Amino acid sequence: MNDPNGLCFFKGEYHVFYQYSKEPQGGNKYWGHFKSRDLIHWQEAPIFLSPDKEYNKDGVYSGSALVQGEKLHLFYTGNVKEPGDHDYIYTGRQHNTVHVVSPDGERVASEEVLLYNKDYPEGLSCHVRDPKVFAYEGKYYMVLGARTKEDRGQVLLYASEDLEHWTHIRTFEILANFGYMWECPDLFEINGQWILMACPQGLPSSKYEFQNVYSCGYFLMQGDFRKDGYLTEYIEADFGFDFYAPQTFLQGERRLLLGWMGMPDADYKNPTAALGWQHCMSCFRELDFQKGRLIMKPAGEIASRITSRIPLGEDTGLQSIQVEEKTLDMVCRPLEENLQVRIFDTVQITYEKAKGEVVLGFLQGGYGRTERYCKCRELETIEIVTDASSVEIFINGGEKVMSTRMYPEHTEKIEIKGLVKGEIGVLSF
Numbered sequence: 001m002n003d004p005n006g007l008c009f010f011k012g013e014y015h016v017f018y019q020y021s022k023e024p025q026g027g028n029k030y031w032g033h034f035k036s037r038d039l040i041h042w043q044e045a046p047i048f049l050s051p052d053k054e055y056n057k058d059g060v061y062s063g064s065a066l067v068q069g070e071k072l073h074l075f076y077t078g079n080v081k082e083p084g085d086h087d088y089i090y091t092g093r094q095h096n097t098v099h100v101v102s103p104d105g106e107r108v109a110s111e112e113v114l115l116y117n118k119d120y121p122e123g124l125s126c127h128v129r130d131p132k133v134f135a136y137e138g139k140y141y142m143v144l145g146a147r148t149k150e151d152r153g154q155v156l157l158y159a160s161e162d163l164e165h166w167t168h169i170r171t172f173e174i175l176a177n178f179g180y181m182w183e184c185p186d187l188f189e190i191n192g193q194w195i196l197m198a199c200p201q202g203l204p205s206s207k208y209e210f211q212n213v214y215s216c217g218y219f220l221m222q223g224d225f226r227k228d229g230y231l232t233e234y235i236e237a238d239f240g241f242d243f244y245a246p247q248t249f250l251q252g253e254r255r256l257l258l259g260w261m262g263m264p265d266a267d268y269k270n271p272t273a274a275l276g277w278q279h280c281m282s283c284f285r286e287l288d289f290q291k292g293r294l295i296m297k298p299a300g301e302i303a304s305r306i307t308s309r310i311p312l313g314e315d316t317g318l319q320s321i322q323v324e325e326k327t328l329d330m331v332c333r334p335l336e337e338n339l340q341v342r343i344f345d346t347v348q349i350t351y352e353k354a355k356g357e358v359v360l361g362f363l364q365g366g367y368g369r370t371e372r373y374c375k376c377r378e379l380e381t382i383e384i385v386t387d388a389s390s391v392e393i394f395i396n397g398g399e400k401v402m403s404t405r406m407y408p409e410h411t412e413k414i415e416i417k418g419l420v421k422g423e424i425g426v427l428s429f
C-alpha cells in the first residue's frame with residue numbers, strides 16, 4: 001500500500017481509501033478501503049476502484065473525497081501508459097482527473113472524466129495528478145500537483161460551481177528552483193492560516209533539510225488563495241524516514257491528517273515485502289497552527305486507549321522499563337541537557353542540547369535506515385507513539401515530528417538515560 005486517499009467522515013463513519021497494489025513491491029494501483037466508527041476499530045471494505053477502464057488502466061492513482069449531503073464525491077487520477085517508445089514524463093502518459101459519485105462509500109453510482117491532459121494549462125509535462133477537492137464560501141476548489149516541461153514543481157488551482165465543470169484559475173509555484181514535481185497537494189485553512197501541503201521531489205539534501213529522497217511539507221500562504229495569495233516559507237512536515245503523501249480532512253471542527261509511513265524510491269527496506277505485504281499508515285494526527293507552524297498531535301482517540309500508566313522515575317538517570325505491549329504512548333519532559341531513549345532493541349533517540357538536535361538512529365532492525373536529524377534548540381517535551389513496527393516522535397507538543405518504521409526482535413523494554421518527568425501510557429486495542 002501507499003498513499004491515503006479519499007479521507008472523510010461520512011454518515012457517521014470514517015473512510016480511509018488508499019493506494020493498494022496486489023504485489024508487495026508495487027504493481028497496478030487500486031483504491032483499497034477501510035472504515036471505522038471511532039478511528040480505533042477498522043473494518044476492511046471491498047476494493048472501491050479498480051484499474052479496469054480505458055482512462056485508468058495503468059492505475060487508479062491518488063485523490064480525495066468531498067461529502068455533499070447524502071452523497072460522497074471522490075476524485076482521482078486515472079493513469080494510462082500509451083504503447084510505444086516513451087519516457088512517460090513528457091510523452092506517452094495520460095493523467096486523467098476523474099469524478100466518482102457514491103451513495104454510501106461502497107457503490108459507484110457514476111464515474112466521469114473531468115479533465116484530460118489536453119485540458120491542463122500549457123507548458124506542463126504529462127505529470128498532473130492527485131486532485132484534492134474542497135468547498136469554500138459557496139464554491140468548489142481543486143488542487144492538482146504538476147511538473148512543467150522545464151521540470152518545475154507546481155500546484156494548479158481549479159474552481160467549479162457544480163463539481164463537473166472546472167476552470168483553471170491559478171498556479172502556485174515559487175520563483176526559486178524548488179524541485180521538479182510537487183505530488184499530493186492539499187490546501188486548507190487552520191486557525192486563520194492557509195496552508196498548502198505538498199510533496200516536492202528533487203530537492204537537494206543536507207544534514208537537516210530534505211534528508212529523504214522526496215520531501216513532504218507545507219508552504220505558508222500569504223493573502224487570498226483565490227486571488228493574490230502567494231507561497232512564502234516551506235517547512236518540512238516530518239524529519240524521520242517514513243512519512244509521505246499525507247492528506248487532511250475535517251471531522252466537525254477538527255482537522256485530521258493521515259500520512260503514508262513509507263517513502264517512494266528509498267534505499268532502505270521493509271522485511272515484510274518477503275511475506276507478501278509492505279507499508280502502513282501513520283497514526284491519525286490532529287492539526288493546529290501556532291507560532292507560524294503547523295502543530296501535529298496524535299488524535300485524542302489514541303490516548304483514550306491507555307489502560308495503564310508506568311510513571312518514569314525522576315530520581316535516576318538510567319532506567320530500564322519492562323513493557324508488555326508494543327503499543328505505547330510515552331510522554332516526558334527532560335530535566336537535564338541530554339536525553340537518550342531506546343525503543344525496544346531497535347530505535348535510539350538522542351537529544352543533546354549543546355548540539356541543538358534530536359537524532360533518530362538504529363541499534364538494529366532499521367533495514368538500511370541510518371540516521372535522521374531534527375534541529376531542536378530546547379527540548380521541552382517529547383511524545384513517542386509506538387506500534388509493532390512504527391515509531392512516531394512528537395517534539396515540543398507536535399511542532400516537529402519524526403516518523404519511522406522499525407523491525408524489533410525483542411520488544412520487552414524501553415530504556416531512558418537522563419532525568420525525566422513523565423510516563424509511559426500502555427495502549428490496548
Ligand code: FRU
Nearest residue numbers: 003019029061062183184245
Ligand atoms: C505518491 C504518488 C502519487 C500517485 C500515487 C501512485 O506516493 O506517486 O503522486 O498518485 O503515488 O500510487
